[in-house]
Amino acid sequence: MNLTYSQMHDLAEAGLRASGIGSKAANETAQFLALAELDGLSSHGxxxxAQYAAHAKNGRIELDPKMKVRPFKTAAALVDACDGLAFPALRFATDLSVNLASKNGLGLVAVNNSHHFGVAGHYVEAAARAGYISLLFGNTPAAMPMVGGTRAIFGTNPLAAAxxxxxxxPLVIDMSLSAVARGKLLISAKNGQSIPEGWALTAQGKPTTDPQEGLKGLMVPLGGDKGALLALIVExxxxxxxxxxxSYEADSFFDAKGNRPRIxxxxLTIDPGLSGxxxxxxxxxxxxxxxxEDSGTRPPGQRRFKQRAMGLENGVTVSDVVVEEIQTGIRQLWTK
Incomplete structure (x- = not known):
């Protein structure tokens, strides 16, 4: 189904609101989910x-959280997301880090009691468009083993820089530290598709092409041992x-029931004027x-921006399965 940005936003917002999520959180989350679709990142769109709605129904998130901020010294602060959806907290933290960097040269903001935060690149992109260098790190529920291990200890622990x-x-570098983002398994599972070997392992540590088995098992670290060690640094x-x-203390995002992740x-936002x-x-x-001068290269982030421009002009094809899932959820939840 082809949808405009506004249609995607409204559909996502309605689905979130139907589950009881507050209007501000639903609106801001829907903005980021629709933007992910525009950028061709449907795994975070x-x-x-349905995942967030299930968490809302099962008490895994606070429906209408009131964020708290604790300043630390001159250029740092801690934002408490208060168990809500992460998008409002990360948007606020990004703006706060830019404000701190404008005054002090650096702005460091940590967020706790948080949740899944979508496309890491969106936040650092915003800071870069304001004229700052920005780096973002996040941990996620455990999905990857430590070097030499067989148990999920680290999340896919994304990082982004702009x-x-x-x-x-701006130049935007955005990646998870698994071979692929775990959300790609979610999309494949919803659409009944297999995944390439090398993306994931079963719970028994065997290679798999079944996304459902991969979601129950382990993600393969990006670059082997080096990816696992980078995940450790982020952690x-x-x-x-x-x-x-x-990461190992937070229940999977892919389970409707479980604890509040509290990841x-x-x-970190930096004024680039240090050297002049x-x-x-x-x-x-x-x-x-x-x-x-090297015709085969492409600056990081440019494909995403090109895709976004095309999506704004022509709309985006969204899986019928996903659209029906949201609409069904809305009908069921509103009638209760």
């Missing part, structure tokens, strides 16, 4: 509505500075020129 490039689109930074739960995120007013911009320009 409308397919998540760098401003004058008046043009230590996020949990150590936010006081959130370790964390950490955003124009040095950063000049160095970035030199790099882009070098990349442009």
């Amino acid at each position: 409308l397919a998540r509505v 760098f401003p490039i004058g008046s043009v689109d 230590l930074l996020v949990v150590g500075l936010s006081g959130s739960r370790f 964390g995120q950490l955003i 007013p124009s040095i950063f911009a000049s160095r970035m320009s030199d790099l882009l020129q070098t990349l442009a």
Whole structure:
């Protein structure tokens, strides 16, 4: 089904509101889910509505949380998401980190008692469009083993970074530390599709092409041992500075029932003027020129922005299965 941004937003918001989620959280979450669809990242788009609604129905999130902020020294703060959906808290934390960086050169904001936060690149992109370098780290429920292990200890623990490039689109690097984002297994499972070998393992540690078995089992770390160690770094930074739960203490996002995840995120925003007013911009320009001279390269994030522009103009094809899932949920929940 082809939908515009507004139609995707309204559908997602209605699905979330039907489950009892408050209007502010539902609206802001729907904005990010629709944006993910525009960017071609359906694994973090409308397919998540039913998941969040199930968490709402089963008490895994606070329906109408009141965020709390605790400043720390000059350039840092802790945001308590109060068990709500993560999107409002991360939007607030991003704005706060930019404000701190504008005053102090650096802005470090940790978020605790949080939830699934969607496309990490969206937050750092916003900071970069304001003229700042931005890095974001987050932990997620356990899905990957430690080096040499067979038990899920770390999440896919995404990280993202964005760098401003004058008046043009910023460079945005966004990745999970598993071979692929776990949400891709969710999409494949919803559509009855198999997955390539090398994405996931069964609970017994065997390679699988069945997304359902992969969701019950383990994700393969990006780059093997190095991916697992990068996940460890993210885990230590996020949990150590936010006081959130370790990945292995949070029940899976893919289970309707379970504990409140209470995972964390950490955003660091940097004023690029450290070496002088124009040095950063000049160095970035030199790099882009070098990349442009190699015809096979593409600056990170550009495909996403191109996809977004096309989606805004022509709409986006959303899986009929996902649309029907949301509409069915709305009908069932509103009639109760």
